[in-house]
Structure formats: structure tokens, C-alpha cells
Amino acid sequence: MSAPHSVPIAVVAATGPGREVDRFALAHGADPVRELARRGWAVLHVESADLVGGVMELRYAVAAATPTTAGARAVPTDPGLVVGEDERPEPYQRTAAYGVVTSVRGVLLTELSERTAAPGRWTLPGGGLDPGESPLAALHREVWEESGQRVDAPELLEVTTSHWVGRAPSGRLEDFHAVRVVYAAWCPDPTDPVVHDVGGSTASVRWVAREEVGACALTGFATSLTRWLSG
Template sequence: MTEIVRKLRVAAYAVIIEDDRILLSRWLGPERPRWILPGGGIDHGEDPYDAVIREVFEETGYRAEVHRLLGIQSVRGPLNLDGADLDYHRLRILYEAKVVGGELTYEVGGSTDQAAWVPLAELPDLDHVESVDVGLEMYWKRPVDGRPADLG
């Protein structure tokens, strides 16, 4: 019997909308590249607010300014990573932000390889992770408790 290992990942992501477009990064996931909100893992000792600003810059080349905390998405479930069974718990801290400088560039040697402004109308047909939908829901509905509704 395989021992299940617990793993916690805490990350911060930005929802950046401008002119009916959303800024996304293309994540090089284990199955295939998929579009995701710019952001990522928080370093030990790093404030999530600082992490999201750093991650947006690393993945898109843009300097971001955080406007407000949208909420936190908590997702837990099994994951098999490199042959190890994990009880994987992901905490995603979602912020509303805007671009205040820089220019669109791609991350080199990281977990993403592209960034783009995607028209909101094209998002349903774009291969993207579910946290993009969660981020948009929180952006539009602004839940008082900071928790997304069940999108299932």
C-alpha cells in the first residue's frame, strides 16, 4: 500500500481586466499548456501581496498595482506527481490588479512560456484552468465572504 503524502501550496494570482480583455499566462502544465491567471507560488516569508506583484512581472513583463483582495479559493484533492500519491491542498489568493507599467514579455525558463491579453468573449473557447473562471466570478460578484461559489 502506498503512503499518501500531504502537500500544501499557497499561491497568489491577479485578475487584470482592461478594455474587455483579461491578462493571462500560458502555464506549461503536466498534461498540456493551458492558460492561467498570472501569478504563482509564494516564497517562504514573502507577503502574498508582494508575491502577486513579483509573479505578474515575471510572467508578463508588466508592473502591477494591486487594487483589492478578491478572495481565497481552497481546493483539495488527490494528485499523482512523479509516481507519488499526494493529498494536495491548494490555496489560491486572488487579487484584483491593474497594469501600471512595463511591456508584454514572456517568461523564459519558468512555469509559463507566453502571456496575452485575451478578449473576454473568447475565453469560453480558450483552453484554460478553472481558477480563471473562479477569478472572474470573484471579480464580477465580489463575494462578501471572499469565497467563490461552486462552479461545478
Template sequence: MQIVGVEVGGGSPVFSYTLAHGEDPHQRAWEEGYKVTRPLSATGTVEDLTVTLQVTPHGRRVVPRGPQRTRTLVRGLRLDDIDPVRRQRLAAYALIVSDRGILATEFSERTAVPGMWSLPGGGIDAGENPSQTVQREVYEETGQHAVVRQFIDIQTDHWIGLAPNGTVEDFHAVRLIYAATCHWPNDPVVHDAGGTTADSAWISPERWRELPWSTGAKSLLTRHAPTQIRLWRWEKRQRLA
């Protein structure tokens, strides 16, 4: 995946690079002398994906921090004794708001965090762009039809853990986050039975903090849910006016 930094939309790049395994775009931008202010676009398919970020000079002294810290999720695992398979996974997720609340999915026993909740989404398939992935994954995991609105965040994580097939992986998760709506929400249903999603539900905007969210999902909701809820309510008032 190519990462491009610009100071203004449509401007010339101030940096451009291929995202390395384990690398975080926010950290890399800082070490280039810039702070990410917001994501602008994600274009192309998974084979040639380009993410453009709006950045601004931070004017601070840069102390390189090195590679993103790698967590180990397998109890008792000694990294000196294994050679994990390296995998960088590009995925797209959506913060979806409707008249029924925020759409959420529960991790199944096939994952390392069963019972935790997250945003719907998943890996970008061959030939797909991220918006198409959001629409497909949302339907597979919840039975809802998402209307993608805007690319709002990029998030990465890096850990050593077990894949559902038991393979030990050095896993670099790269998540593109979109704001979306659902004009005709219904009772969620998991069509992709037997996968990594055990359940899905609409969660009241007043109650979403009560769920046991994954760390990444909680961070995204804390940052973006208030704005997206206010926007949805404003648009609803405009429709009814």
C-alpha cells in the same frame, strides 16, 4: 495559516483557527455557524500569514460534511498502495485588468493540465507577503508590472497527483486572490522559461469565456471579472474627464 472570522472590520473574532491540511475556510466557517461574506485582509509573511474574513451568522442547522473531498489525478492510482507526501501550498494570484484586457497564463507540459489557462501567480516564497508574491510572479510569468488593489477571494482545492519531479503528493492548494491593474501593459513574455507557464496573453474582456480555463480560474472569473472590468472602465472615464 491562521484564519480569523469577524462580523465587522476591526471587530473581535468570532472564530480563529489554523487551517488544517485539506480544510476549506468557507466550509469551516459554515460549520462554525457563519457564512463568509468577503475577505478583509491577508497579513504577514508565509511563515505567519493571517487571513481575516468577514462573516455573518447563517442561522441554519449545521451538518458537518467532514474533510474536503480529495480528487485523484493519476490514472490507475490505488491510494491503498502508496503513501503520498502531504503538501499544503500557500499561493497568491491576481485578476489583472488593463486597457488591453485580462491577463492570462497557459499551463505548460510540466503540469497535469497543459493547454489550460489560468490567472498569473504562484507559491508564496519565504519572507514574502502575498502582495509581493503577486508582483514577483506576474513579472516572471508575463513580464508585466502589477499594481495590487485589493484582496478579493480565497480558494482551496485538494487532490492526489504528481508533482513536476514525479513525486506523488497529497496536495492542498490554498489560493489568495487579488484584484490588480497594469498601468503600462505591453506584449506579455514568460521570463520563467521551462517552468509551469508555457505562454501568457492579454485577453479581450469580450472574449475571455472562449478560452479553456482551469476550473478554479473559470469560477473566479465568473464571480469577479464583470465587477473588475466595470471598475476599470469607470476609473478610465474618470481619468479622461
């Protein structure tokens, strides 16, 4: 998994080819779909996630809708978080790419290492974007670093976000905004997985039969992964 890297994010809404109807910077902690709904746009699907001139553009196909009026959500904190009297969380936005990688051997899952906040739990291969790197390039790099596998023709599935206050592995208190670009990808020539990025956030990696994925101790991708695999 790559070191965290922050990049400005722009949300672009279009009602058809060449019919851009809205564009705005994604604020810290905000979710693109909820922000579009607040501005009167119902999301049909996400069309692309590309790095354009140093800005991550998330482009959505939308339809006009009644604007939502939901209030601001409370920002959750890590369980058991202890904050010093003089501590203030540092805002940090991290964009990452992940893959729902499948093959004839099953679904590729990675086990989080002791360097993470959830050691022993399983997640999708992926990680933070390097400076100047596109989500698609990051996906290919991360899958190789964490499993030694190559994938073909990734397709954009979804962009998900999370916002919470917690501690980084370094101990720094962070107001953390995670933006995750998720792809579906096929591995045509699966091999026995091997972690190349030794000493990082990945402790181990393996192919898991589809019917056994639900028995794994998954991270926050668990609910969505079932949907993505059935789609």
C-alpha cells in the same frame, strides 16, 4: 511560478473592527469558508490575507449563523491515477497568490507548460509563495516573472481552496491542498507580454479581450473568473 512552499494558515473571524470572535488553524484539506460555517459563522467577505509572524492569517468579516452539519467530503483523485500497492500520498499544503490582471488591452492569461499537469491550458498569472513572502509581494513578483507587466493597487478578491490526490511533476504521490489568494489588479501601462521565468510552469502569456476569455481552455479558475470580471 515559484517553487512550492508550505506555510501555517490561521483563519480569523471578526464581526467588526477589533471584534475578533474566532481563530483557528486551517487543517490540511479544509476550506476556510466551510470551516467557519461549521463553527456558526456566515462569511460576509474576506478582509485580508497577511503573513504575521510566519503564519498566514486569513481574516474574514462574519455574522452569526446556524452551524452547518455537512459531513466530510470525499477527496478526489486525478483522472487515471495509478497508485502502487505500497504507495501512500504525502500531505502537502501550498499557498499561492494569483491576479485577475486587466488593462486597456484586456485580461492577462498565462499558458501552462509541459512541466505542469495541464499543459496547453490557460490560467491566471501567479504562483506559490517564497519563504517569508506575503501574498501581495508574491503577486507582484509572479506577474512580472510570468508576463513582464507591473500592476497598481491590487485588491483582495477571494481565497479559494482545492483538495485532491495526484502526482507532482516529480512523480511523487501527493495529498495536495491548494490555498489560492486571488487579487484584482490594474495594469496602467500594458506592454507586449514576455515570460521572464523561462523553463518554468509558464509556456506563454498574452492579453485576451474580455469577450474572448470564455473561448480559452481555462483551468479551474474558469467559473470564478467570469464572476470576478463582471464584478
